[in-house]
C-alpha cells in the first residue's frame with residue numbers, strides 16, 4: 001500500500017509538508033469522511049486526486065454531531081477496507097485521529113454555530129447536528145491546510161499551495177452550510193462539490209444503506225423516483241406539482257416521509273413561487289428525508305432550468 005496512515009495532527013503536518021516538498025506540489029486536497037467508505041466517497045477521492053498534487057482523506061466519526069449515543073456506537077467502522085479503497089484511488093495520506101486527538105480537553109467549549117440554516121430540514125430532527133458537524137469540519141480544514149510545515153510558508157499564506165476540500169452533493173444542507181461557513185468566516189480554502197453517486201436502480205449510496213432489509217431497500221427507491229419526477233418537470237419548465245410527488249412517496253407504506261420541499265440552494269428557504277402551479281424556471285434544490293424501517297435516509301436533486 002502506498003497510502004500512509006497518520007493519526008496525529010503533527011504527523012499529518014509533517015507528512016503533507018514532506019510530500020509537497022518532494023513533489024514540488026502546488027496544491028493539496030482534503031476529503032473529510034466518517035469512514036465506512038463506498039463508491040460515493042471514492043468519487044470524492046478520485047476528483048481530489050485528479051485536481052491536486054497531494055491528497056489527504058480524513059476518517060473521523062465525530063461524536064459532536066450525533067445526538068444519540070446509540071447511533072454513534074452503531075456507526076460502522078471499517079478502517080482496513082477504507083484504507084484499501086483510498087489507496088486504490090491514489091490518496092496519499094489517511095488521517096484517522098482518535099477522539100482524544102481531536103478533542104483533547106473533552107468537548108470544546110467554543111463551537112461553530114450553524115445559525116438558522118442549520119435549524120431547518122435535517123437540523124429540525126437532529127438538534128445541534130450541524131453545529132457539531134461544522135465545528136469538526138472547521139478543525140479538519142485547519143488540520144488539512146497545506147504548507148504549515150513547509151519552509152517558506154508564512155502567516156499571510158503567500159506562496160503556499162492551493163487548498164481545496166471536497167464535499168458530496170448528497171449532503172446538500174451540509175454542503176450549503178460549509179460553503180456559508182467558509183465564506184462568512186474567510187477560511188482560505190476552495191470548496192468543491194461532487195455530484196451524488198447512486199446505485200444502478202437510483203438509490204443514493206450511503207453508509208447507512210447497509211442497515212436496510214431487502215424490502216426496505218426496494219421501498220427506499222421511491223425517494224429517488226420522486227426526485228426524478230420533480231427534476232423532469234423542472235427540465236421541461238412545467239409546474240413542479242410537488243403534491244403529486246409527495247403522494248407518490250406517501251403511497252409506499254414502509255416509507256415515513258419527514259419532508260419533501262423545493263428550496264433556494266443558497267438559503268435553503270422554500271421557493272414560494274415556481275414550484276407548485278407556475279412553470280419552473282431558474283435554480284432550485286429538491287430536498288427529501290424519510291425514515292425507511294429503522295434508517296433515516298436523505299436525498300436531493302439540484303434543479304436548474
Ligand code: AMP
Nearest residue numbers: 033034035040167168170171196197205
Ligand atoms: P460521510 O462519511 O457520510 O460523512 O460522508 C463524507 C463525504 O462523502 C460527505 O461530503 C458526503 O456528502 C460524501 N458522500 C456520501 N455519500 C455520497 C454519495 N452517494 N455521493 C457523493 N458523495 C457522497
